[in-house]
Amino acid sequence: MRNTSSHTNPLIFALYGALRLLGGCHLGEAITHTSRIFWRTAPVTVVIALFSGALLVIQTTMSLKHLGGGMMGASVIGFGGVREVFPLLAGGAVATRTGAALASEMAVMKQGKQLDALEIMGVDLNFHLIGPRLLGVMIATPLCVLVADIAGLYGAFLAGAYQIGLDAGTFWNFLLWPISNKDIIGGIYKGILFGWVIGSISLHAGLNVGTGSFAVGEATNRAIVQSMIAGSLISLLISFIVYGGLGI
């Protein structure tokens, strides 16, 4: 594992992984992993975003009662959700569903000496194993962000129109008018970076697993927590770059 797990720092591993991706990876494997990761994560993303969108409507309607209530809340969800909440939720869903699975898969392969066996046979692990998975997460995560955006907005609409009882057409218009292309593209950027960070952290955690079955669980655990924290920092960084915001 001198090429892969020798990097003890996840950040160095992430940069190394990105550089190696520039050199190419097995494209067929990458497509398979993208499809598998997307279909594995999309249902979880839909459920989380749908309920979160509905939840946001209830909260904002109540908080903004003194400013005009529901319709103002719809606009707040429109831009706040697409800019911040839904991409972060999609990142969280990918971290819990896929990041953990990647970490545990790699950890089991490492413990079972399968990676050593592949290396002895002359298989380039970065090209066949690590690169496709990393690329797969990097492509699937922005797709999940788009799914989360749609599901979240739809959840907000359902709660606003059918639970709170606001006029459906007006609510939908107020929900959509603050959303610009910049918000959606910003979300896609976030998704790509989330994917890179989640993939790198999870693969790193799996490749640096200790011995015993407890270590597999520990690697899974570490992958999820580190991915989530790194994801929130990246979200803040991208929002800062895209929207600025300093200076009153």
Add this chain to the structure above:
Amino acid sequence: MKGLWRTIANLGQGGLRGLSYLGGLLVFALEALSTFWRYPGFTNSLASQTVLIYRRCLLPVTFLLMPLGAMLALQGLLVVKAFDLHRLFSAQLMSALVREMAPGFSALMVAMQAGAGLTAELGTMTVRQENLALKTMGLNPIGFLGGPRILAIILATLLLCPVGVMAGVAGAFIYAVLLGGFPLQQFVIHIGDLIHFSDLWMAELKCLVFGLLTGIICTEAGLKNTIRSAAQVGHAANQAVVRCVVLLVVANYLLNTGLYGLRGG
């Protein structure tokens, strides 16, 4: 037509599996929480587990909520500028943190950090057949191991919620006041304007429910007799966290609807 019937059948089977899982969780919780106090030393076990979980989750909760607080401040400042609502900035921020962000994300982090760790720990004990050894000695692993851990997760989640609020406020303060130049006086004076005592206990009530759900799901996943290998421990930890996250979000929605009314208060 056949495909349609098959889809309906699959959906029905999925629904039944979900109901069966929820029923199993309820039975597990009742067994764990009705028997744990019978075993000697449960108070020590409860205290040590609570401290352990709290210490393990303290930094992750802080590091998650600080950027989220800053992110709220970033978007909040844009609205403040657009609508000239400076007076409401810190009040809305605090309201969002106390009512939603801190309970939700603290519980999420407890599920990810402590919940997955708990499943891995109990799963490893299952693989090593330590649970069978406990049974042989006349101890019920569900009550002896599960009960104190479920209660410990609840207590730790309750204690971590205020930490999450403080971390979020600190993140927002650093971003808005120290870096953005938002007037300090306005930030401090209006911070409690929209918060009532009821919001605080509702936040803690949410944490109690989230902690209970996390504790039950993760201990049940770890104590399953089907875990036989290291791969299954990792799979169980992964599955437990995913189930926790999904059920926490659904429970959060139902709690909000219940606590704040069907039409949002």
